Amino acid sequence: MSAVPDIVTIGPHRLYLGDAYAIRPTLGWMDADVTDPPYEFRAEGGGEYRKARNGNMDQIVREQLHKGFDHRIINPLLCGAAVVFCHNDQLSKLLPYLDGLFERFALCMWRKRNPQPFANKHYRPDVEFYVHCWSRGYHPQGDIDQKDRVIEAYSVRREAKFGHPTVKPDSVMDKIITNIAGRTVCDPFMGTGSTGVAAIKAGLIFTGIEHNPDHFATAVARVTQVYEAALAKA
Numbered sequence: 001m002s003a004v005p006d007i008v009t010i011g012p013h014r015l016y017l018g019d020a021y022a023i024r025p026t027l028g029w030m031d032a033d034v035t036d037p038p039y040e041f042r043a044e045g046g047g048e049y050r051k052a053r054n055g056n057m058d059q060i061v062r063e064q065l066h067k068g069f070d071h072r073i074i075n076p077l078l079c080g081a082a083v084v085f086c087h088n089d090q091l092s093k094l095l096p097y098l099d100g101l102f103e104r105f106a107l108c109m110w111r112k113r114n115p116q117p118f119a120n121k122h123y124r125p126d127v128e129f130y131v132h133c134w135s136r137g138y139h140p141q142g143d144i145d146q147k148d149r150v151i152e153a154y155s156v157r158r159e160a161k162f163g164h165p166t167v168k169p170d171s172v173m174d175k176i177i178t179n180i181a182g183r184t185v186c187d188p189f190m191g192t193g194s195t196g197v198a199a200i201k202a203g204l205i206f207t208g209i210e211h212n213p214d215h216f217a218t219a220v221a222r223v224t225q226v227y228e229a230a231l232a233k234a
């Protein structure tokens with residue numbers, strides 16, 4: 001990959017192929033950073049069930065999506081609010097990092113309607129957490145019935161995953177975007193562009209960063225499609 005990032009411009013939206021830690025600080029202020037960064041968790045084990053899952057967990061390990069991320073990329077000098085997905089095992093480090101950086105935060109969750117049928121000496125993996133933190137003026141938006149902290153949704157089916165092991169469902173991202181204040185949204189770990197799809201549908205301006213060229217190409221295709229659909233409707 002070259003030192004200069006590849007940039008794809010789609011109407012007012014910009015997608016960067018490159019390293020989030022190098023690129024995000026150069027982008028300046030965004031009203032919200034909404035992101036699903038690499039989780040940090042123990043990826044060993046799983047036995048026969050893991051084998052039967054068509055290598056999803058193996059792909060996570062191959063792409064190093066179980067090694068966590070550098071929390072300092074979430075910077076209140078660069079965004080009014082942040083929504084950050086995280087694994088159960090990350091909460092004890094992420095929450096103290098965010099405490100005091102933003103004015104307030106809420107711990108929210110996506111409750112899966114089709115959780116994996118194992119518990120591995122732990123709890124069933126039936127929820128994924130996200131933290132929404134905000135500075136003054138960037139508090140959660142929406143009517144009272146849009147302000148639930150729990151989203152109920154099915155996981156994305158294998159054939160709708162675009163070859164990515166951890167795609168977030170559209171309905172989850174749509175709900176999160178309804179709670180975001182402002183006009184500009186950045187996802188530094190955009191994967192296949194699910195945040196961008198939701199943001200553009202809601203009429204917001206999206207900037208995304210992804211370092212994997214295959215996932216980047218998927219994000220470009222998805223964002224282009226939703227942008228063109230929005231133009232056709234206008």
Ligand SMILES: C[S@@+](CC[C@H](N)C(=O)[O-])C[C@H]1O[C@@H](n2cnc3c(N)ncnc32)[C@H](O)[C@@H]1O
Nearest residue numbers: 019020036037167168189191192194210211212
């Ligand atoms: C958990 S996935 C995001 C999936 C996304 N929510 C979706 O629905 O497609 C995290 C993504 O961050 C990317 N990533 C990891 N480290 C990165 C870095 N330093 N710079 C840019 N992208 C990175 C990975 O390739 C992966 O696609």
